[in-house]
Structures are given as C-alpha cells and as structure tokens.
Amino acid sequence: MTDPTEVLDCRGQRCPLPVIALARRLPELPVGAVLRVLADDPAAAVDIPAWCRMRAQDFVAAHPDTTAYDVRRTH
Template sequence: MSGAAGPVEVLDCRGQRCPLPVIALARRLHELPIGAVLRVLADDPAAAVDIPAWCRMRGQEFVAAVPDGPGYEVRRTH
C-alpha cells in the first residue's frame, strides 16, 4: 500500500470499461504533485493488467492492488 499517509485522492472508475479507467488515471495523475499516490477504483477485470502495464510504459510507480476492493494505487514519479 501507499504507507501511513494513504492515497492523496481516490478516482472512482467503477462501472467503466477498458480503456476508460486508464485514460482517467493518465489525465488525473499528472495534475497531482510528484510523489502523490492516486487510488483508482476500477471493477473492470482488465484494469488488473492495464493499470500496472500503463505504469511500466509511462514510468510511474504501481504501488499495489488494494486488497479490500477493486482498486489500484499509483504513485506519480515525474
């Protein structure tokens, strides 16, 4: 997880299908300060693959899948 501070913001993409959660993540993450963590709530099964893959391609840090819900945490690195 993201540590004691938790995510800076939660982006609710539940009910959206690929590629909408990744598009929303890309738009919102770059509005946050470097080092911030964004929790993306996404219940589309493709998000489990798409979000970590997007992080690798864009050089952002995939922190973790949130164990208690359909969510993923991403830290802005640049």
C-alpha cells in the same frame, strides 16, 4: 495499504476508460502523490500496471478485495 492523496472512482467503466482517466488525472497531482484508482473491470488488473510500466510511474499496490489500484506519480 498506502494512504492515497486522492481517489479516482472509475467503477462501472470498461477499459480503457479507467486508464484514460488515470492518464489525465495523474499529471495534475504533485510528484510523489498517490492516486487510488477504483476500477471493477477485470482488465484494469492488467492495464493499470502495464500503463505504469510504459509511463515510468510507480505501481504501488493492487487491492483485489476492493478493486483498488495505487499509483504514485514519479515525475
């Protein structure tokens, strides 16, 4: 498991709210930082990797046992 720079707790929020929170917070972190998004909405498993592809950010890992998704800022 990658050590995150920061954890963004979006548990209890329905999509697209976790993706919106990710999109707002990631640009505030330095390039190379890893943001761990905690999101228990099943749609997050599809929406977060899709957002990373669309925005050219690095989707590092999904941790289904903890409903955590790691995203590395690339630019």
